[in-house]
Every structure is written in C-alpha cells, then in structure tokens.
Amino acid sequence: MDLDKQLKKRVNDEIKGNKNKVEKDPFRLHYHIMPPVGLLNDPNGFIWWKGQYHLFYQWMPFKTGHGAKFWGHYSSTDLIHWKHEELALAPSDWYDKNGCYSGSAIDFEGKLHLLYTGNVKDESGNRETYQCLAVSENGINFEKKGPILNLPSQYTAHFRDPKVWEQDDKYFMVIGAQTKELKGAVALFSSNNLTDWTHEGMIAGGGEGKLKNFGYMFECPDLFHLNGHDVLIFSPQGIEACEMKYNNVYQSGYVIGKFDSKNCVYTHGDFEELDRGFDFYAPQTTIDNDGRRILIAWMSVPDQNEQDHPTTEYKWLHNMTIPRELSIVEGRVRQKPAIELKELRQNFSEGYVKLDKESKAINFSEGETLELQLDDVDIPNGMLELTLYGNARLLYSNEHSVFTMERKSYVDGTIEKRQCKLDKLHSLTIFIDTSSIEVFVNDGEESFTMRFYPYKNDKVIQVGSTEKCQFKYQVWNLKKVF
Missing domain, CATH: 2.60.120.560 (Exo-inulinase; domain 1)
Incomplete structure (x- = not known):
C-alpha cells in the first residue's frame, strides 16, 4: 500500500472512530461547514465546476491542533447541502511532507487542477516552499504532478497560497509573500499552460505604494473582477491596532483598483477590512454559473487560544462562514448572505x-x-x-x-x-x-x-x-x- 493510501485509510479510521464523540457536542453547528473530526482552517480550491461547487479546506484530521495539513473536500449543488468527499491531498511526498498548504482550483482542458503550496521543514525548523499541481478528471481523485514553481530570489520561504485565474487568453497567479526585507507582498505570475510560469513582479506591498509599511506577510491573496473594478483580497500579518481598526491578531481585507493584464500592473486604493468581528480569516472567492462572486472564509483567526474552545473536548475545531455574495456599492465591497440560504x-x-x-x-x-x-x-x-x-x-x-x-x-x-x-x-x-x-x-x-x-x-x-x-x-x- 503506497503512502497516500495509508494516510487516507488512517483518516477514514479517525473519522469512524470519533463519529459518536463528535456528534454528541451540543455546539456542533447545524448549517455551517465543519470538519468531520480534527481541525479545519483555510478554505481552498473554491470553484463551480461541472454543475457543482467544490470547496476544499486545510485539515488536520488527527488532532485539534496544527500540523502537516491535508486537503479535505466538500461538494454541493446548492451551497446548503454539502457532501464530504474522499480526502483530496495528503502530505505524502518530499515536496509537501510537512503540509499541503493553501491554494486554488481551476478548470484546464476539462480537468480540475489544484495549485497548492508544499511545505517542507528540516530538523532545525528551516522552511522550504514549493508551488505544486494536482489534477483530476472527476473532481474527486487527484494525481499529484509535483512542483511547478520554485521560490524566486526576492522572497523568503514564507511564500504560499497560490490563487489562479484565466484572463485575456492567459493564466495568472497571485501568491502571498514576504520579501527579503520582511515586507508583506503579493507576487504575480503568468502562464500559458499552468506548468510554466513567469514572475511578473509584485503587484501590492513589498515596501512600495499604499501598502509599503503594511505588515511582514500577506497570506491568501485573491484577485478578481467585480462590478467594473478589480478587487484584491488578502490577509496581512503584522498590522498594529489603530482605534477601531485591526484589533484581531491578523486581519483580512481588500483593496479596489485596476489590473492591467497586458503590462501586469495593478493600481489600487487603501486597505479596508472585510469583516469587523472576532473570527474571520483567509477568505476565498469563486464565480458561479450565474456570474455571482461568492465568498467563504474561515471562522477563526490564526494564533488564537485554540485549545480553549469547548469543542476540542469532542475532537473537532473550527468551521467556515456561510457563503456570501459580493458586490461593490459606493466604492466599497458589500457582503450579503447567499440567496440560497433562504431555503433553510x-x-x-x-x-x-x-x-x-x-x-x-x-x-x-x-x-x-x-x-x-x-x-x-x-x-x-x-x-x-x-x-x-x-x-x-x-x-x-x-x-x-x-x-x-x-x-x-x-x-x-x-x-x-x-x-x-x-x-x-x-x-x-x-x-x-x-x-x-x-x-x-x-x-x-x-x-x-x-x-x-x-x-x-x-x-x-x-x-x-x-x-x-x-x-x-x-x-x-x-x-x-x-
């Protein structure tokens, strides 16, 4: 039995072995996506593909703490009823042995392609990072293709969370990054085939422009067109609280601007928080068959006192937000509950x-x-x-x-x-x-x-x-x- 199959068997055994314990929790949610067992964090690979929504997620199935992350997988036809699918990715290869970190999904030549970050650490804790590809014909079973992009020299190994889209007959990818000067940044790449990528530079942060002193790391970037504007969502780390703003450990927000795909330049305005509450991080969006831009986020924030949550007693932790429809009104992003939730x-x-x-x-x-x-x-x-x-x-x-x-x-x-x-x-x-x-x-x-x-x-x-x-x-x- 190969390592992937062994890990998948371990995960399935963990789900079955803890099913009764998990379901006894009075705080188990009724209409929010949760892990069947263990810890859930960032939404990954959110996509409408061949008549279904697919939502993958960062998952540690063996405990309610962090570790070498897997990709769990839910599918739905209506954003309400979700089916938990077979494990999508396991940290089983040299390039992702310490975690299949966050990423995105895209249709290419009729197949579902996942792009994600492979995390590798040595015994001293030194990090290596690889942007990797996995491919599926049915959206359930994925074949890893390995690294497609190594780390450019401008960045530290804190370089992760690729989000890919197609525009003007090309593929573009934004990656959350940290420069060698320890500045948060969003790096941009372009490709014709999803395997050969050209670094086009930094389109936000990196010690320049409106975000030049805006934290030491940008995570989970997502650039998309909405109501005539180009919106860049990302999660900066290292922002100090300022009166009513930025009061969580880490933030999630957006800038609105214009992306010039020909010259690979993005001009944008000031940063705005997406959510003012306690528990909102790593949002990811997709566009569905009706042309709506739908957002789902992790209902937590990294580096909280996670083991103090009462759900850990019942062998699970964390959940997603409800799906939200995005629009721009008077120059700001608005979120409203997805209309499908009325069916509840x-x-x-x-x-x-x-x-x-x-x-x-x-x-x-x-x-x-x-x-x-x-x-x-x-x-x-x-x-x-x-x-x-x-x-x-x-x-x-x-x-x-x-x-x-x-x-x-x-x-x-x-x-x-x-x-x-x-x-x-x-x-x-x-x-x-x-x-x-x-x-x-x-x-x-x-x-x-x-x-x-x-x-x-x-x-x-x-x-x-x-x-x-x-x-x-x-x-x-x-x-x-x-």
Whole structure:
C-alpha cells in the first residue's frame, strides 16, 4: 500500500472512530461547514465546476491542533447541502511532507487542477516552499504532478497560497509573500499552460505604494473582477491596532483598483477590512454559473487560544462562514448572505417593537438556530441593545455613530468587543447557529462574525434602549443540514 493510501485509510479510521464523540457536542453547528473530526482552517480550491461547487479546506484530521495539513473536500449543488468527499491531498511526498498548504482550483482542458503550496521543514525548523499541481478528471481523485514553481530570489520561504485565474487568453497567479526585507507582498505570475510560469513582479506591498509599511506577510491573496473594478483580497500579518481598526491578531481585507493584464500592473486604493468581528480569516472567492462572486472564509483567526474552545473536548475545531455574495456599492465591497440560504427558513413570524427607555425579552423564535431580520430601525437618540442568548451583545450608539459586537471570552470570561463607525443604522441581518453569530449591517455595508458559546438553558434575545426607538422584524428558524 503506497503512502497516500495509508494516510487516507488512517483518516477514514479517525473519522469512524470519533463519529459518536463528535456528534454528541451540543455546539456542533447545524448549517455551517465543519470538519468531520480534527481541525479545519483555510478554505481552498473554491470553484463551480461541472454543475457543482467544490470547496476544499486545510485539515488536520488527527488532532485539534496544527500540523502537516491535508486537503479535505466538500461538494454541493446548492451551497446548503454539502457532501464530504474522499480526502483530496495528503502530505505524502518530499515536496509537501510537512503540509499541503493553501491554494486554488481551476478548470484546464476539462480537468480540475489544484495549485497548492508544499511545505517542507528540516530538523532545525528551516522552511522550504514549493508551488505544486494536482489534477483530476472527476473532481474527486487527484494525481499529484509535483512542483511547478520554485521560490524566486526576492522572497523568503514564507511564500504560499497560490490563487489562479484565466484572463485575456492567459493564466495568472497571485501568491502571498514576504520579501527579503520582511515586507508583506503579493507576487504575480503568468502562464500559458499552468506548468510554466513567469514572475511578473509584485503587484501590492513589498515596501512600495499604499501598502509599503503594511505588515511582514500577506497570506491568501485573491484577485478578481467585480462590478467594473478589480478587487484584491488578502490577509496581512503584522498590522498594529489603530482605534477601531485591526484589533484581531491578523486581519483580512481588500483593496479596489485596476489590473492591467497586458503590462501586469495593478493600481489600487487603501486597505479596508472585510469583516469587523472576532473570527474571520483567509477568505476565498469563486464565480458561479450565474456570474455571482461568492465568498467563504474561515471562522477563526490564526494564533488564537485554540485549545480553549469547548469543542476540542469532542475532537473537532473550527468551521467556515456561510457563503456570501459580493458586490461593490459606493466604492466599497458589500457582503450579503447567499440567496440560497433562504431555503433553510422555516417557522416564519414577524412583528413590530417599540421601546422607550426599557428592556424587553422578546420571544422572536424558539430554537437555537435562526435568521433575524430587523428593518426600518429608527433610533433618534440614545442607544439600541440586543443581548443574544446571554453571551453576546450588539449595540448601536446614535450619539457616537458606533456599532459594537461584544461577547464573553471563552478563555477567561472577560468582555471583549469589536466596533466600527456607521453613518446610521437602518437594518440588521443576524444568523445565529449553535455556536456562531454572523451579522450583516445595513444590507452588507459592514459585517461582524464570531464564535460564541451560550449557556445551555439561555436562548432568549433581549432588546433594550436608552431612549425611544422602534423597528420591525422578521424571524425564521433554520433547518439542520449537518
């Protein structure tokens, strides 16, 4: 039995051996992608291909910590019901023995091609990095082709996460990088065949332009066309907090500009965060058969206190966000829940709430998973507060034009918060799962994402205001699909 088959057997045995333990976890999510066992992180290879969405992911199946990563694999026809497929990639060769790191997928000559980073470390911890290719005819079983790109001299071995697309009869690839001067950068390559690549230089960061002093490493770049603009998404590391901005360990965001494919030049504006919450990293997008740009991100951030999550007791850790449709409105990227998520809705109710310097417990809906939509929010003065399941709060201060998400830390119980400025609050869309909350403010003008762990017997939503305020609401319970 070759090494790949041995590893696949070990993974399948691990899934079967821990199935009962994992499924007993009360915080196991109902409609979010999770690993069947072990640790999940970055989304990889997200693509619409031959009538299906394919979403691969970084996976450590043998523990709830990091290590030599595999590529797990889900497929779906509707972004709601996901099938866990056979293991796609295993760290079984000299060029990826310490991890099949993040990458992307593309159709080439009718076959599904995965491009990923092979991670290699010696006994002293010195790193080597290779950009590698794997090919499949059926989208399930992949044959590794090995390295297709070695490390250019301008960069350190922190050089990873290739994202590939086709444009103007050529293939382009962006890679997250660190220069020899320890500056974060996005490197650009071009090819005619996915195997022979030309380094076209750096298109963002690298000690130049608007991002010249913007951290020591850029991860998970993704460059795409959206509503007449070219958007570069990436995850910079080493950004210091600045008031309400950049308060996570690492950030995820975007710049908007114009990509000149002929001259391989990208001009862009300032960096904006994609999500203002606690748990959002390494987003990846695809374009589907309807021409929509769909985003999915990892609902966590690297280097957190991962073993403090209560799910580790049940042999699993982390999940993805819900899929989100992207658009550009008034020069900024907006995220809205994918329309397919409406298929999860059941047990509809609606109403109207008026508050006058008071707090009320509102029985919006029974159950632990729901979608809550607040519209026509009117807060002439003072502050509106929503307390969710006793363990999270959403607040808007009209006086300071500030929206706040709070939670009790699952590490030490202290209150932690994330915030942003708003001109005005007029609507909220809130998705609550057993241990996650995703909030879309003003039709996706801002989003806030977090994991949270509510008390078992507290599924109440409390609303309150310091002055008069009012809003109408619609609420649905959401089906369990995992």
